[in-house]
Amino acid sequence: MREEYASLASANAPFGACRNPPQLASEKYCNSCGIINNIGHRVEEDIMLPRLFLTHSNIAMSFLFALLLGGATLAQSVSEQVDEKLRTAAERLADAFGRGAVFGQFVERAPGSYVFAPEDRSLPILAVENSARIGSIAVGPKVAARAEIDAEQRTIRILSYQLDVRGAAPPDSRNASGPLKDAAESARSIIARLQSAAQPGAMSVESRTLDSDTPLGNATLKDIDSFVAAYRTALDVGRTADAEAIATQWRTLRGQIVAALPDGDDPEYKTLYGAADNYAPWRYDRIFTDAASVVALGEPGANTPLCSGVLVAADLVLTAGHCFGGARVRPPETLEVWFGFAERPDGSSPSPVRRPVAEAIAPAQEKWPDVFAGKFSQHLYDYALIRFKSRPGEDVVPEVTIVPGKVVRPAPQCLRETPPQRADPLYVIGYPRGRPATIHDNGRVELPYRVQGTDFDTLRLDVDADFVGEPDHDQILSDFDNSYVLDSSGVLKWRYLFDVRDNGQPRMGVIADTFRGNSGGPVYDHERDQCVVGILNRGMGDTGQRREADWKVHERVLPMHAIIKDLEQNPVVAPLLADGTIKVIQ
Secondary structure, eight states, rough: OOOOOOOOTTTTHHHHHHHHHHHHOOOEOSSSSSSHHHHHHHHOOOOHHHOOEEEEHHHHHHHHHHHHHHHHHHHHHHHHHHHHHHHHHHHHHHHHHHHOOEEEEEEETTTTTTEEEESSSSSSSSESSOOGSSOOGSSSSSEEEEEEEEETTTEEEEEEEEOOOOOSSOOOOOOOOHHHHHHHHHHHHHHHHHHHSSTTTOOOOGGSSSSSTHHHHHHHHHHHHHHHHHHHHHHHTTOHHHHHHHHHHHHHHHHHHHHHSSSTTTTTOOOTSOOOOOOHHHHHHHHHHHTTTEEEETTTTTTSSEEEEEEEEETTTOGGGGOOOSSOOOOGGOOEEOOOOOTTTSSSSOOOEEEEEEEEEEEEGGHHHHHHHHHOOOOOOOOEEEEEEOOTTSSSSSSEEEEHHHHHHHHOOOOOSSSSOOOOOEEEEEEEGGSEEEEEEEEEEEEEEEEEEHHHHHHHHHHHHHHHTTTTHHHHHHHHHHHHHEEEESSSHHHHHHHEEGGGGGGGGEEOOOOTOOOOOOESSSSSOOEEEEEEOOOOOOOEEEEEEEEEEEEEEHHHHHHHHHHHTTTTTTHHHHHHSSEEEE
């Protein structure tokens, strides 16, 4: 669990996570689909650094600043120095174009107005004189451009461009055979189609979507499926070298696809600033109401809670098992459930309403020594179901105020048994670092608990591509393959994530802004009925570093599907599930 997430994007975006819809670009994790945001950030960064951004407004501002500080003489001197630097920079860029195509990106600075940012950071950024020459798909992805420089106006006139396919272009496949040849043909088809669509007049902005309802999106999706199928074939026939070559190509190809078609599954999504995160206001009203049902666990007399939990019945709270063990064992009966521990607009936090824990009803009593010792595995999941009680004259569940002026009585939360899929939106509520209740919005599923078919093959290809060439590449793929267990008992051949790195515990990897203290807190589905789909077990260290989510970097959630299946084997809890005391929906 880290302190700082970034809203930047990566050209090496995991494709499957962006497909339906684009993957998260939240505060904590660097992800993946909003490549235009990354470009915009880079341009702003360049303006702050010595690299020159050649516009008349920048020149005028420099002159005015000097005039205010030192008068006309200093202003004239500064103006001459700036003019010389601009001329020299423009000449360097002109020389670069004289030698051939220059790699860079078109960035929209205002509607219909673009600048060209060369990949070589020693070269200046210039305004594009003939913006109508730029096709909508070419704005964002890296391109190889040919242009002329207008030294007088300090603008660039684009003559031609192509999408930059370095690393994405398939190798010469004339002598290739089998899956490697099939993948090369699919990649070649994707690149040719995107190159054509990137030219001016080829398509509208509204068509920039990887959607089966658009001709470009539909054809591209079919080619992607063929590419993934070639990867699967290479694995099935034992051609590991071919599989690695396909993954290496996918590492770059997927970035071009996401950059050119960033808008996911719905053409109405706007992803300039990361993944689409647009919801009706009533959903947030429900979030605020449900936040009252997310409780803290703390010690009597303490002011700082230890963990988070969620009300699942009138007197039952679901939380993480490790909240009671570790370096200091805390039996459930020694702790309290806290309601209403929320911050007010003035920054104050009233004392929570406390209810003592009466007993733990799951796991079974004979397993609690292992719970205290933290010996969680495929046979002992990291969760606990505890019962709390009220004192004489008190309501079991008190009324609390989470949002000013709105008094609510916390209600048991619904539990969703059907696991969310990759890239599904989530939110987490809990008590990070012992602070009052916090809503961690705009989360996403990075590693689904349950996956099948082409979605699984795409996920594996993404993981392979993320780590191809790394020293631990083979170990990562071995862990991945051993963790996703195939269930052949039903008609649908699902694979379930029982993470070998966590002793075979069921897992769902998510992207969310969580910290110590969020453990045991509920993870909600942001769509459908907004029910609990898992509880947070642990995450990345709170280092303040910005990283991209992948097989190694994510927050680890115990899926509700696995918890429910385990509780059904508990003779005390099973009747509560059967009679609806604990509400489970599909």
